[in-house]
Amino acid sequence: MSAFEEVGVAPELIRAVEELGWTLPTPIQAECVPLILGGGDIMAAAETGSGKTGAFALPVLQIVHEAIRTRQRSRQNAPAGGGGGGADAPPACMLNAEDRDSVVAVSPDGLRCQARSEQAWGGVRGTVGAFGGRVYYEATVSDEGLCRVGWSTQAASLDLGTDRHSFGFGGTGKKSHNRSFDSYGEPYGLNDTIGCLLDCEAGSIAFSKNGQLLGPAFQLPQASALYPAICLKNAELAVNLGATPFKHGPPPGFVGLASAPRSATASWQDTPSSSGADRKPLAIILEPARDLAEQTHNNFTAFRKYLADPALRNELLVGGTNPQAQVRALQEGLDIVVGTPGRVMDFIETGKLPCDQVKFFVLDEADRLLDTGNQDVIMKMFRRFPKAGAGVSRLQVLLFSATLHSPEVRALAGQICQNPIIIDLKGKDAVPETVDHVLVRCDPQEDRSWLQSNPAVFTDNIHALDRTGQPNLDTRENWSEAVKRLKQRYLQRIIDAFQMDQCLIFCRTNFDCDNLEKFLNSLGGGTGGGGFRGKRESGRENPYSCLVLAGARSMDERRAALEAFKEGDVRFLICTDVAARGIDIQGLPYVINMTLPDRSEDYIHRVGRVGRADTMGLAISLVSSVPEKVWYCTVKGIKPWLAPDAKNTCTNEQGGHTIWYDEPQLLQDVEKRLTRPIPALAADLSLPAEIAARVAGTQAGSGGATQYGQQRGGGVSKDVMERVQAVRPAVQELARLEHQAQTSFFLLKRKWAAVA
Template sequence: MSAFEELGVCPEIIKAVEEDDWLLPTPIQAESIPLILGGGDVCAAAETGSGKTGAFGLPALQIVHESLRAAAQAAVVSMKPNQASRGCTLDEAARDLQICLGDGERCSCADSRGWRGVRGTAPVLAGKYMYEVEILSPGLVRVGWGTRLGKLEIGKDENSFGYGGTGKKSWNGRFEDYGVQFGAGDVVGCLLDRSNPDRGTVSFAVNGRLLGEAFVLPPALRNSALLPAICGKDFDARCRFARLEFPVEGFAPVANLKACDDARCLAGETPGKSSAGVQCLILEPTRDLALQTFNCLKKIGRYLEAPSIRVALCCGGDEREQRGEMAKGPHIVVGTLQKVSSCIHRGVLSVKSLKLLILDEADELVKFDALSEILKIKRAASVGSSRRMQVSLFSATLHTDDVRRAVEALTERPTWVDLKGKVTIPDTVHALICPVFAHEGMPFKSASLGRVEPKTDGIHAPSAALPRHSEQFASQRVKEIKPHLVVALADAFKMETCLVFCRTNLDCDNLELFLTSCGGGRKFAGKAESGKENPYSCVVLAGMRSQEERNRNLAHFKAGDVRFLICTDVAARGIDIHELPFLIMTTLPDDPDLFFHRVGRVGRADRMGLAICLAATSPEQMWFHRCANRGQGCRNTRLVKEGGCTIWYDETACLKAIEDRVGGPLPRMDAGNFSCPGIVDPLGVLGDSAGDNIRKRRPGASSETGEGATRRDASGAPGPVVYGKARNDQNLLSTMKHLQEISGAVSELEILEREMQKQFVTLAARGI
């Protein structure tokens, strides 16, 4: 039994999430899914990366699907009773390649090495139906029923039921004695009784002799359509879907399936027919996050059918394409508040049938007086309807005054699911501070030093032209040091992929130019067959880039085509990048909540992550544009209080605010060798062990036991941690143990090889 099944999730969604390795629900999913399925309003807060999208996405898909199916069933019942049946044949699209079909009822397979199968086309949801299989050859045959999600080798999973010629019935891989054996010349009847919605049964007959009840349908399959199915080895058989040789009283041939019992009729809605409105609306703060949620819902709902779910994206871009999607009558719409509101006001999107409103990243959505616009959407959906709309709010932080006002205005007696509690850094993340000293030079080694000078934001002249003890000198030195530090950290930790946060779009552009120059000056222009052609390849995800470019850049980074993704907070909020190991903040945020959102990009799905924060020990003068053109061509370097567009930014104060929220100081890295005792030692200067290397880390010591305690091996030493990989990956631990065992021998081989090369060169020079 799946863990998601205990939450009330339907089998079609369970199959989709388990294929994506969602084997266990996260705490926020375990708490929120039953509450949303129960129909109540929910306000949920959990740390970033805890699976909030799944917490509202799974129940939203199921609620909409159940609502659509109920409406379709009501429409089917109202059909004329004499409406023609759609019949039943063997399905060309649901067979193994080794199966040969003929005249829609004959099937054969000459392969004796494995079980090969085929399904019929009639999906039975209700009623009492049967079909027969005449065995024409001595091969092994198994007959029965299965869902579209089941294996073609019926009886081997929880989605199919089989009865074989050896006198065994099978379900979910369990074989039990049943009935009699059958073979060539026999006719096997397969009977399905779904007349009682609470207790469906499967039974069989051989040559007209009823063998009794074989299976009772499990609760998980009571809403799933079952289709005729047959499989075997080296067999030849003929299915009889219409004309039965041994009919059973009360059971109709499956070819005569009534429309009200046929799942195909429930899926027969044509595009545009649901133009009465959308059933579920999910609002996101940014286009990128809306696209991510849209793709997630499409993936999770891919097995929902009879009827299928139409999900549409409404967040700007191609106006004609999105208007076309709205015209098809989507059941779920994911979009940004501004675009959704515009579509509603122009009549492109109807919310008259809206049942479920979800606010993702609610703390960000309700900023800047956006609550009034959300209330307009709710009022528009409630006009002329007595139906109560279900509202859910999700975010990493739900305790701000803006969010509390939104909860009071939008919800009715909501259930609070607060798994955030005290703000903490996930235990899968090592968050370290790397101090930047303006007056102490650059104590670290970087491949960029002496080769490339970074372009800064232009507030100051180059540091060489400024008085050494002035505030402007310290500010400019910080701007010059940080890009070199990014390169040094990436090389020291051998970061194959890294997310880099910058404060402004201009900072993103300058860092992109610097990294590209460090790698030879060739800017990333798309995936190359030879891999990353620039060792410091990078792309930008920032607000000033076009949506098409942002989508393309994010896709390239996720695919591993580039090494660095440079982004701003707004563009990267909520973005999920699978197994992201490293993150660098070039500037600490002035809002502690943003710090936790950034840190949450790594350490997701129980993978370890390293977040390095560059923190200047002296104030830095930065742009803070208040001008009408928002910085375009602005060169007013005076302070804001003097009518200009700059501020003095104190990262020391930002760090103190963050540490106050965390409840303690964050670990500091050595500014020269990037080591932090007990956590990281990329260059091996601490000498923890002879086998230490760039990719091996040791978690900090802990005196506690239990979930947060440090893992230790048999000798009592902390276990190795590899960023981007699961903490308890046994294969990884075994590999690391083996590497440690052979590290001494490899070191000796390296010394021997070096000595051999020296001797060879010496002897060659002597002419020997």
């Protein structure tokens, strides 16, 4: 039995991961896979590069595949004619306890609902909707409060009347659709009965109050099935869907929804078939950036390779790409969606992405998702998913990240998880032990090489209006501009000193990336366009070839840059923190921080790109000894660095878009996170003595040179040793039992030989 089989992974998935070179589950996979297969919510934190994607992708694929196979078998075994509870048996017509907000309570008979929150609206839909004929239901206000009643599609928000898929009538005498609230009819309140009329033939919705028609309210722009929908705030309503006599009969030609013919109604229980256009997603995985979403999508594609009968379908939904192909994939039927919050929510709100069958909601890099302002989108999404059931039959919420210790993540988990199991494997403080950390102190008051004019450097225009560039001008602005120039010169020296063949370089902003790209291209004699080396470049190799991976570049540019870097066609990949999460570059030897990140946890993510899979890595940080003024734009979409003026170069407190950076303080935060000081490179940029001695000792112990980017010579990783120690008792017991069995067999063989 393989190690993956021991944690519950299906043989077809094991075959796929073994092709990828995986022989043992990582610690996070060994912990999470059985728990997810058992139906639990998970909050998992583990160091970067620990195999988090496989920890959720493998069990999600396995459960989704089994769910579709089960549906396929049940359809094949369903009795003909629909008798005895078969496919044509009419569903119960009531309020749906599985299609409601958490603040809404539904009575056991499904005919009464209430919401006691005084701050939040809560919605609920019916179990049966109509797409043909003329149908009617009644709602009676049984307690004071605010309410809206009406109709909505399954794609609509439960907040009735706030999107294009729902149509409501509120107690204040307003009709509502797509956040447009217009006067209609008259107000209603306690003990009033509102009749809700849906005429699918004429494509219209109307309402009545205590038996009096109020006139047409909406003309329907679509022919999708519409379900009874109610939205409440500190109120209670009773509904009659037609199973019993109405308090006020419907107009001629209308029937109660519960009495409508099966051929004209739809049920939330109608499940998708195993193939065809009605196959709806069972899992939605959110990533904070397009690059990460694409990488996760590719992992799902690789893992599902041997899952058959039926084969699974997954699709990538991210911005910056043509949505038409994604729409076609959804129309043809999907099982798993990986995407970024904006694009996924857009598809849900426009009705292109149905979410009434979702079983898994996965937030990967959950802290970064919240950092980028997605909490409201996540909660809107969550409210649309079905939440009833038990075990693997209910919605499972999985939160994964390199760290889950922020109050924001804890608060989000409290809202969307049910008793989550917390798995914290070094998620807060640890980086791989194979990473060496060093720094270069950049003091323009001591090192005057920033005054050199050749080669030219390119700074961020933040001091375009200031007096700078003079060696004896003792102002904050002069030293800030000086350190920006000095850091680029130090970068060139570091590259030359270490003879770097491959390195990931982190900058704060997209504009910083652009400037550094120009600087390296000028060093290599290039004129831009990447400065490719190797098989893509003719003539002399460029020792400073580079490309940029940053949010301002198009998806195609980012994809091409990452691929070129992985293939070795360029030496340097210049990036913002968008690349610090989840990007896996095998055997990467170096990371350089042109500036320290704003938060110490982002330093952990950055340097986690090296030292993966027990390879040695070196993280070098350029740390300014003087305050540095940097852009910190608080208004999305503007680019003040392109046209600096007296206003936008002011600090945030003064109404501008800049801050003063204190890198010595940021360095203290990082060192506190690492629990040790970071030594500086020597004056000649050689390794500090303690690191050089340890590397030399490693080389001597292995009988050969251990270089950054290569497997650590003669050593075994701490994680591997811990796992060996953990399984040692079991292996010893197995050896004892094997010896006992072999001895017993030998003695038994001798006994029978003696008898013969």
